[in-house]
Amino acid sequence: MMKRLSELAEVVNGVVAGSDVAVGGVTAVENAEEGHLTWAENPGILDRAISSAASAVIAPAGSQVDGKPLLLVENPRLAFAKILKVFAWKDEAPAGIHPTAVVGDNFNAPGDVSIQANVYIGKNVTLGDKVVIYPGVHIGDNVKIGSYTIIYPNVTIYSQISIGKKVIIHAGAVIGSDGFGYVKSSNYHYKVPQIGTVIIEDYVEIGANVTIDRATTGATIIKDGTKIDNLVHIGHNVNVGEKSIVVAQVGISGSVKIGNRVILAGQVGVKDHTSIGADTIVGAHSGVISDLEEGSFVSGYPARPHHEQMRIQAYLRKLPEMAKALRKLQTRLDEITGKKEK
Amino acid sequence: MMKRLSELAEVVNGVVAGSDVAVGGVTAVENAEEGHLTWAENPGILDRAISSAASAVIAPAGSQVDGKPLLLVENPRLAFAKILKVFAWKDEAPAGIHPTAVVGDNFNAPGDVSIQANVYIGKNVTLGDKVVIYPGVHIGDNVKIGSYTIIYPNVTIYSQISIGKKVIIHAGAVIGSDGFGYVKSSNYHYKVPQIGTVIIEDYVEIGANVTIDRATTGATIIKDGTKIDNLVHIGHNVNVGEKSIVVAQVGISGSVKIGNRVILAGQVGVKDHTSIGADTIVGAHSGVISDLEEGSFVSGYPARPHHEQMRIQAYLRKLPEMAKALRKLQTRLDEITGKKEK
């Protein structure tokens, strides 16, 4: 597929500067080949893009450089993403129910769906229009899935779960496993039945091999537009707000409440029953062990205000020299007083 | 289903104080609705439960409050768990072997079993009575599984593995993958064949997407009543004692020995070949890099006695002011001696 810059300009609301060449794809500058469109987020990177093998460059509005035709836009990163979509290959989703799929009673899917090989669907399941279920997926009883949602291979959705529309769930993710709850009885751990649910709202994306536990009672909730990376663990009764970002290998313990637009960087841990206010950023590998106000920026373990953590890190590096200065002071004082003290 | 408090009192060995109302479910106080039973672990929380919409409250024996009928018990948390079980929905487990399941030679299941869609069972597999195998599970050759064990969808059990009775294995878990063992040869990593096994004893619960590697020789063992949360990694030849608790995303390296009733909080790492004594608690996100005695309580990375770790954390916060005090002392001493030293 070839597209002229002018055609792509329509997609991204941009302006062509230079020759209206046709391109066959769009790539990051390190993979750029002749015939490709590449992109530069800011003027500093533009030179590299211009000197690459690419045939044209998406550049910030106002850029004035020679050497290649430009597609000028407000937000080059967003334009790159939108043009990627133009050129993206997509798996074909064969229509209907594959003969090897097993579908339970009272199946309710009035629109077009793609239910692929070896899928299992329990009883009383409702699927919206254009839902795609890849091979090997398990969907328990009484599950509802909204329209345009895509569920990749070998995902497990336990019974009684509710999933919104335009959700993407990557391979191997598990939604609705039992929360980790036991009562210490005299001599053993008595399992607390986990009879709540999980609610995944619209536009959520869930990474590969993520685990989201069902609530003990009530619901574990992932709100609208939140994006979750691979191998994240979300415990029972957790509530993650809208448009939040949860990076790979984060672990969120039971009953945590997270506000809207929060960013949890990779490998963060959050203690059970804590609250994280909206618009908070938690640095990678940090541990949140107490409530955080809206708009916090924390890091470290335990998580502190980031500037404090940075200051402590700076002093940590100075520890050897502080210890030396301390010994020196002792020596000087010993000399003054004429006696050696420890 | 409606149950009178007096009926539930029999289940939990409790006493009804007030009207013997009927309830249709039991929930945590934050989800309590009219017609529900809720619970209060201690007198402090009892007020909140009384003022909730619930129709009755499980309360500690001896509680004297008006406003709602009470179900008085020794251990409200345990009573809540037991009553949850009364009201819990359960997936139906269709009896027999689903026609899409593939079962190998010499299959041995004398009792009732539920082998669901698209399950694969290898040769010489033995299943106890009332075993439930959900769709998409893989069971290798020569596996033995005890009675009443439940294996959720898309679990993989490699060959030659032994699993006890009343075990629960959540979706996506992998039991018996190869231990991570290589010999550095001149120019490459020579794979050490992993020909040992995994033994999962009775009453163990294993979370979603957990991985437990088989032993090189001998066995990786998880003992009676131990509970393992999601996304935990357990390396080859590890031995976890009875009734231990391993929280989400813990990583246990090869050949670690863990005693009975140990608690490893979330994201803990344990170095290979270390021993952790019985009744030890390891705080979240900590790293155990040397042996721990029985009854230890450690935290931090590297893990230290918890009170020491707390003390170090307290001094860490004081580092900036210590550095300032040090500079001040230098200045004072310079003034006394009349010369500036560093």
Add this chain to the structure above:
Amino acid sequence: MMKRLSELAEVVNGVVAGSDVAVGGVTAVENAEEGHLTWAENPGILDRAISSAASAVIAPAGSQVDGKPLLLVENPRLAFAKILKVFAWKDEAPAGIHPTAVVGDNFNAPGDVSIQANVYIGKNVTLGDKVVIYPGVHIGDNVKIGSYTIIYPNVTIYSQISIGKKVIIHAGAVIGSDGFGYVKSSNYHYKVPQIGTVIIEDYVEIGANVTIDRATTGATIIKDGTKIDNLVHIGHNVNVGEKSIVVAQVGISGSVKIGNRVILAGQVGVKDHTSIGADTIVGAHSGVISDLEEGSFVSGYPARPHHEQMRIQAYLRKLPEMAKALRKLQTRLDEITGKKEK
């Protein structure tokens, strides 16, 4: 199966000292039984091996001990691994395509392959000779897999992925899920289409429930002979060099470049867009947040040269006594000057 020491000596290029006994297996010393061969890596451990129940011992060349026949070799660990292979049981791989497998158009597998129950294979897939695909595996469209590669149950390989020869992929691993890329638009996260690929080169081993994301454009690459442990996350556009070792639960963010023969110990995190030079070792639980030169040895969070990190750890333990010394100095100085300062 019984093997004489002289037969095994041929496999490992060793020499028999003592009686040429026959053994029925090889085990670590802690599992050694009569009739077994065991091994001792160095003279210090040799005594324990000699006093075990084993019938013979693999020992370092030059060892002179009585009590058991010895198999003398240059590298006992390597000899143990090679002899394990002699005695190892192996799953049988039934030839051909199981009738429950679903195979797409234009399937290209000219050699012998084992495609087991409930496998799904998309369109235009090419498999080399002797490839083994266990039950429940998903292979997307346009995937290529080299000869002798083994893919364990319930693995998901997305479309357009390339896998080399003699690769081993353990159960539940996911190869080719979308990279975690979004553009912050005014009020939501716009998904960046991930249209690149993953290239797994020859002799790579990938652990259970690992996730490796496809590139945005270009390829995520795991080079020849690299070994990856369970539950590791590898982000989009990462490049891992040859013969590297990535231990369990490591997380590698997007666009990271890792050299040859690097070792990342368990639970390490690597920041996006950083470079790690060849022959680097990163200690467990550390966080790499900036580029590392070839041959680095770092630990801690943030990762520092290991000896520096050890020094900081040593001073951390001394912090309470440093604080005490500081107060003492203040008191002494106050006494000298006759005035109390803070």
